[in-house]
Amino acid sequence: MRGMDGSSGVWGGLNSGVVLSLIAVLWTVVWQNLQHLQLQHFFKRHLGRHARRLAALVDPYLSVTIAEYDGGRMRRAEAYEEVKAYLAASTSRSARHLRAEGARDADRLVLSMVDGEEVADALLPEEGGGAVFWWAYSRPPPQQDRRWGGGFGGGGGDEENRRFYRLFFLDRHRDQVLNAYLPRVRRQGRAVMVQNRRRKLFTNISTHQFTDGGYTRSAWTHVPFEHPKTFATLAMDPAAKKEVMDDLDAFKAGKQWYERVGKAWKRGYLLHGPPGTGKSAMIAAMANHLDYDVYDIELTSVHSNTDLRKLFIGTTSKSIIVIEDIDCSLDLTGARNAKKKDAAPEDDDKGKGDKKGATDATSKVTLSGLLNFIDGLWSACGGERVIVFTTNHLEKLDPALIRRGRMDKHIEMSYCRAPAFEFLAKAYLGVEEHELFGAVGALLREVDMTPADVAENLTPKSADDDADSCLRGLVAALEKAREVKASSGGQEKQPEEEDGGVVAVDKE
Numbered sequence: 001m002r003g004m005d006g007s008s009g010v011w012g013g014l015n016s017g018v019v020l021s022l023i024a025v026l027w028t029v030v031w032q033n034l035q036h037l038q039l040q041h042f043f044k045r046h047l048g049r050h051a052r053r054l055a056a057l058v059d060p061y062l063s064v065t066i067a068e069y070d071g072g073r074m075r076r077a078e079a080y081e082e083v084k085a086y087l088a089a090s091t092s093r094s095a096r097h098l099r100a101e102g103a104r105d106a107d108r109l110v111l112s113m114v115d116g117e118e119v120a121d122a123l124l125p126e127e128g129g130g131a132v133f134w135w136a137y138s139r140p141p142p143q144q145d146r147r148w149g150g151g152f153g154g155g156g157g158d159e160e161n162r163r164f165y166r167l168f169f170l171d172r173h174r175d176q177v178l179n180a181y182l183p184r185v186r187r188q189g190r191a192v193m194v195q196n197r198r199r200k201l202f203t204n205i206s207t208h209q210f211t212d213g214g215y216t217r218s219a220w221t222h223v224p225f226e227h228p229k230t231f232a233t234l235a236m237d238p239a240a241k242k243e244v245m246d247d248l249d250a251f252k253a254g255k256q257w258y259e260r261v262g263k264a265w266k267r268g269y270l271l272h273g274p275p276g277t278g279k280s281a282m283i284a285a286m287a288n289h290l291d292y293d294v295y296d297i298e299l300t301s302v303h304s305n306t307d308l309r310k311l312f313i314g315t316t317s318k319s320i321i322v323i324e325d326i327d328c329s330l331d332l333t334g335a336r337n338a339k340k341k342d343a344a345p346e347d348d349d350k351g352k353g354d355k356k357g358a359t360d361a362t363s364k365v366t367l368s369g370l371l372n373f374i375d376g377l378w379s380a381c382g383g384e385r386v387i388v389f390t391t392n393h394l395e396k397l398d399p400a401l402i403r404r405g406r407m408d409k410h411i412e413m414s415y416c417r418a419p420a421f422e423f424l425a426k427a428y429l430g431v432e433e434h435e436l437f438g439a440v441g442a443l444l445r446e447v448d449m450t451p452a453d454v455a456e457n458l459t460p461k462s463a464d465d466d467a468d469s470c471l472r473g474l475v476a477a478l479e480k481a482r483e484v485k486a487s488s489g490g491q492e493k494q495p496e497e498e499d500g501g502v503v504a505v506d507k508e
């Protein structure tokens with residue numbers, strides 16, 4: 001292959017400049033014509049292969065193939081992603097045809113090689129230096145090009161299985177490549193991935209679309225995750241907030257700990273409380289704090305336990321898996337034993353023991369399917385996942401679902417009290433002290449108002465609105481709520497009311 005070993009070769013004695021320019025001009029003419037004949041693919045592949053075969057006669061070279069799916073088709077191979085990221089960062093200047101994707105920074109692009117492209121790379125001086133390798137990227141040619149034969153693709157299998165990067169190197173560099181170069185490629189690739197990572201918000205599309213024309217499609221679709229909520233803007237009792245943040249930090253840094261005690265590296269949070277108390281806001285703050293992706297599972301469009309498992313396997317590590325309003329998505333009301341008599345045994349787990357829960361008309365996912373999803377064998381694959389369930393009705397949930405070990409931490413989100421109100425007043429109006437603070441605090445002890453409602457009252461509605469008018473508006477709204485409560489005999493007062501903060505965190 002061209003100068004595989006970095007040597008100057010036979011060109012040294014000739015007037016190489018003139019010869020090379022002549023070749024370049026001729027090649028351009030031929031190439032452009034070939035393009036019209038759609039033979040470019042064929043020539044590129046076959047000339048490359050023959051050149052390499054020729055070189056192999058003189059100096060044998062080896063190749064390492066890194067396929068997109070190693071082992072199973074369910075998950076992309078990490079090595080493939082890492083090599084892709086490494087090559088994008090280190091060799092995009094030498095590749096001539098590149099594919100571009102959006103990066104974390106909205107203006108930048110992440111470049112990768114297109115099909116059939118080859119790029120050179122070399123050992124660093126500390127790895128021995130000098131040796132040059134070639135990376136080639138290949139995927140199956142489009143349907144109409146099949147007649148030209150295998151190219152790099154080779155073998156059968158489905159389309160997805162045949163995408164790969166292949167590294168060519170000389171036999172004598174085997175040790176350096178395997179022991180120093182490839183580990184560095186993976187390391188640097190991982191670093192690049194972290195740098196370019198644009199966080200995503202995933203949602204599950206209909207699981208009917210799992211296969212399409214014989215090859216697998218991801219069950220997830222995504223958009224960039226750009227929610228602005230952070231813990232700094234979440235009104236909570238400061239101690240409770242710190243506890244949640246510390247818990248998340250300990251989880252993120254806990255790889256070794258989880259390994260040592262033999263637990264899958266995941267943690268379950270159950271957020272419960274009335275509507276508008278900031279459960280969804282808390283999830284966004286968690287994702288921003290951890291710098292994780294979010295997978296928002298719409299359980300009602302998951303058709304079976306198997307599909308739920310597929311969804312889970314399709315998630316990557318460093319992610320938060322969210323199931324909102326778990327009590328509404330499934331009938332999980334302590335029905336593990338008291339199954340509905342007329343519920344048809346419709347899902348794929350039928351006959352596999354009887355730990356199934358009730359089902360409803362919209363989803364065939366069962367309680368046992370959900371429990372397996374959370375802490376079955378599959379839950380250990382990949383690691384570093386946070387699972388969050390939210391509910392408005394804690395009492396409706398089956399105790400099996402929320403026991404510690406599944407939902408490790410229960411966080412109660414509650415109505416707005418004085419500290420949370422003061423936090424919101426500072427965030428929304430920029431005021432830390434005001435004569436109406438006392439009145440608002442006293443009223444919030446008597447009536448339940450959610451942080452969402454308090455926040456709405458503190459939002460200026462016109463250019464004339466200021467802190468005074470907003471706070472007066474809030475006092476009026478609270479007084480009205482108190483009257484309504486008095487006229488209804490205090491019916492709507494929540495029994496679990498607790499002064500001092502919007503959130504209480506259950507200790508483990």
Ligand SMILES: Nc1ncnc2c1ncn2[C@@H]1O[C@H](COP(=O)(O)OP(=O)(O)OP(=O)(O)O)[C@@H](O)[C@H]1O
Pocket residue numbers: 233234235236273274275276277278279280281282392413451452453455502
């Ligand atoms: N504790 C809070 N701090 C700051 N903002 C809050 C808080 N709670 C609610 N909000 C604001 O109120 C709105 C509604 O909150 P959110 O959607 O998080 O409520 P929720 O508990 O998820 O309600 P639901 O149970 O109906 O889903 C959001 O815009 C959010 O920013």
Ligand SMILES: [Mg+2]
Pocket residue numbers: 279280281324390
């Ligand atoms: Mg919500």
